[in-house]
Amino acid sequence: MRPRFALLAVPFAFMALVAAHAQIKVDFAKITCRQYLMDPNFSPRAPMIANWLSGYFNGRNNNTLVDIGAMAANKDKVEDYCRLHDDLTLIDAAKAALGLGK
Numbered sequence: 001m002r003p004r005f006a007l008l009a010v011p012f013a014f015m016a017l018v019a020a021h022a023q024i025k026v027d028f029a030k031i032t033c034r035q036y037l038m039d040p041n042f043s044p045r046a047p048m049i050a051n052w053l054s055g056y057f058n059g060r061n062n063n064t065l066v067d068i069g070a071m072a073a074n075k076d077k078v079e080d081y082c083r084l085h086d087d088l089t090l091i092d093a094a095k096a097a098l099g100l101g102k
Contacts, residue, residue, distance in 0.1 A: 028052060031090045033082030050075040053094055074098055 028049070035042050036049060054071050058064070074097075081097035082090065094100065 028056070029089060029091055032086065033088050033090055033093050034086040036090045037079065037082055037086065046079075047075075049090070050078070053078070053090070056091075057094070057098075057100055 031042060031049070036046065037043060042049060050071070054066065054074070058066060074094075077097045078090070078094045082088070082093045085093055085096075088096070
């Protein structure tokens with residue numbers, strides 16, 4: 001009886017885990033600096049978002065080389081710029097802060 005219970009419990013536990021991690025889709029082109037810095041959904045994920053931004057801009061330039069030190073410095077530059085321009089989208093702020101729109 002006990003092994004059957006264990007076998008039945010596994011699929012139910014898996015379904016509960018999948019339901020607990022519901023998929024959330026985000027349009028990064030619409031994230032503002034204010035959301036990035038202060039929103040409880042985005043702010044804790046700032047390092048992950050910064051990694052995405054780095055990949056986005058490096059991908060646009062067909063650059064496969066990533067300088068980890070420069071990436072951390074660039075994250076700080078973008079965040080400093082965002083603090084002064086919290087109404088901009090994060091992508092526009094990154095372009096301006098890093099001189100990527102030129």
